[in-house]
Amino acid sequence: MVPPRPVHRNADVRMRGFVSRSTVDSAISWIDQVLSSRGIMPAEEVNLLEASGRILAHEIVSQFDVPAFARSMMDGYALRADETHGATSYNPVVLDVIGSSYPGKPLNAIVQPGQAVRIMTGAPVPDGADAVLAVEQTETDGTKLLAGGEVPAGRHIGLPGEDIRRGDIVLPSGRPLRPQDVGILSALGIGRVPVVRPPRVRILITGNELLPAGTSPSGFRIADSNGPMLSALVNRDGGAAVVPEMIPDDPDRILESLQQPADVILVSGGSSAGQEDHVPVILGSHGELAIHGIAMRPSSPTGMGLLNGALVFLLPGNPVSCLCAYDFFAGRAIRFLSGKNRDWPYRKVRLTTNRKLVSVVGRLDYARVRIVDNRVEPLAISGASVLSSTTRADGFVLIPDDSEGIPAEGETDVYLY
Amino acid sequence: MVPPRPVHRNADVRMRGFVSRSTVDSAISWIDQVLSSRGIMPAEEVNLLEASGRILAHEIVSQFDVPAFARSMMDGYALRADETHGATSYNPVVLDVIGSSYPGKPLNAIVQPGQAVRIMTGAPVPDGADAVLAVEQTETDGTKLLAGGEVPAGRHIGLPGEDIRRGDIVLPSGRPLRPQDVGILSALGIGRVPVVRPPRVRILITGNELLPAGTSPSGFRIADSNGPMLSALVNRDGGAAVVPEMIPDDPDRILESLQQPADVILVSGGSSAGQEDHVPVILGSHGELAIHGIAMRPSSPTGMGLLNGALVFLLPGNPVSCLCAYDFFAGRAIRFLSGKNRDWPYRKVRLTTNRKLVSVVGRLDYARVRIVDNRVEPLAISGASVLSSTTRADGFVLIPDDSEGIPAEGETDVYLY
Structure with a gap:
């Protein structure tokens, strides 16, 4: 009799998921520590x-x-302020107009007592003059000016360095x-x-089943959606995204791609702990896999580490998880390196919930929501693969890992896409 | 005796400013009417x-x-749900593993009673199977599966079109x-x-005194600052800014430039009613000068009209006036033509004033302010030429034309740059 083959509970361990998960906070701490040691990009x-x-x-x-010279702030006449003492439109002071000063083309003369210079806004005030009388307060026949009002010294003159x-x-x-x-x-x-200088960000798309971005689905194959999405996110955050590269699920090819120069590398897909998930193993053996598996939903199968000086983020292939993991982790690094504020680039509003948002203690939830009549409405979603939930959503709510959710009529912060 | 030369109050009328000014609202109405008749740009x-x-x-x-086929939402085993009835980890159901289904690479088989298929997240669910049992609830030796839990039909399967x-x-x-x-x-x-398609926007910089953008001030000449600023504003608002062109204050050259093809033309400088201000006259004689002179501060010497089908905006040369006139009028048109919301692109917050903001009835004021301790602080400014006021400012407040200002401790909307 042939003995039954042994059955081991962990025989298929590489398909079984993570032994333990990091918290979102510890992953962010790791990123921030790496960032503070390298600083932002050079100029x-x-x-x-x-x-x-x-x-x-x-x-x-x-x-x-700026300005480098005294300039007129009005169209009018440059003159000596003390000569306008007592002038009114009924009893004007008569002055000789000795020329005109235009912007960039001053009059090369010194204004003497009894003289005035026609002057345009922005034009240099000639020496000798210490005020500008607005044109509305004057009459003229071209050579004689009737100054019909008083001006104090300095009036309508912009001073150097003002x-x-x-x-x-x-x-x-x-x-x-x-x-x-x-x-x-x-x-x-x-x-x-x-x-x-923007960090150079390479985007590697793994998954043999994927067709190139923007091609029609065919049979059991679908087009990559993460490449164009990540490229847009990187550019939004100040990075310089290289055109996404599709690489086969082949360890040698993945390693080769990971070793090309970059400041940040994003890898979409193959980030989990299954037997098809080569990338974490490769990163761990050729560089440092600092974090792998995070207590959050979605995006639990996210990893990060370092290879040849590049910050490497392993993002889940599921589009929603990919977006979420990017925004939590990779985006933070890219924004920092670009010199931007590392925090969420989304505007935050505080609103009341229409319905309960469910979560579980021990993981952070990223819940897509709509805003209906200025209230928060959770989107009915069935999974991280439903990218349309992020296009239907107006934003998202974060439910912390010590919370079972947010009750109906509760207040919460909503981050607007 | 020679009689005195006659003095006429309006002898220098072209330097005297505007006979009457349009309101901001009437200028916006004109723009909106032009926009609604031409619609947004084509695709x-x-x-x-x-x-x-x-x-x-x-x-x-x-x-x-999307998806086009039933796919697994988990790593696990595809099987017939009714066969798991009563299964527990202590009393597992034993099934034959007949193969594996991968994303993009399904198993070409029909799952029969007593059979299961190893399946990865995203992989097609084989015919015959109607549920996926998560890997965590299973044990295996490779060919035999011990299904250690019950699943209802449909569990962990994403349906076509979901x-x-x-x-x-x-x-x-x-x-x-x-x-x-x-x-x-x-x-x-x-x-x-x-x-x-972004509207093609030409930017014409007039002013003989101006040096090309980015050159050091020299003598009484300063570099153009409006060209680069307008170019950035246009691009922000979805327009395609052509590299700004500097044109001499010469009517023929200005006309020639105005007649080049464009969807929108911005002219910086020469927009007032002085004798050096050629542009309004040219626009009026070769096209339509619909609005000239607006009851606002700054930017009063703003004009707009049409020439050869292009919307033409005459913006004051003073940098602050230029920014303000752009944002009120030209930006509105460019945002609309680009398919964007035509309203201000600035975020609005409601805050309390630290000090009085002074205005006068009959004109709208665009007051640059700082936000200090979450309160509105007017910037001490001496004129529209002080561009640094807009870089020191956090935003601006609009004081309507029927208001004498906003008192200290009053509430006001602030638009954040």
């Missing part, structure tokens, strides 16, 4: 016309007074540049702007 | 990898069920595409995405 210079939205790499100190003084810190390092900041840089003579 | 197709952030030009209807059904409207026309939307489009086989 690169870009043209002014490409600088808006980028992060300033150094503080900008003005080398100039906008910016030489030596002023105009913009601080780390500033996300606004359109008007770019205007200031231009005025300060800064044609090339030092900004934080 | 163009872009690659998936460039689609995020763009505006979808047509609704997207799915041509496929994510998206053929014929579903997946994304509506006009949607600003999110990263996850791009993922969905990819899965639906849409490799080229129909998005709204």
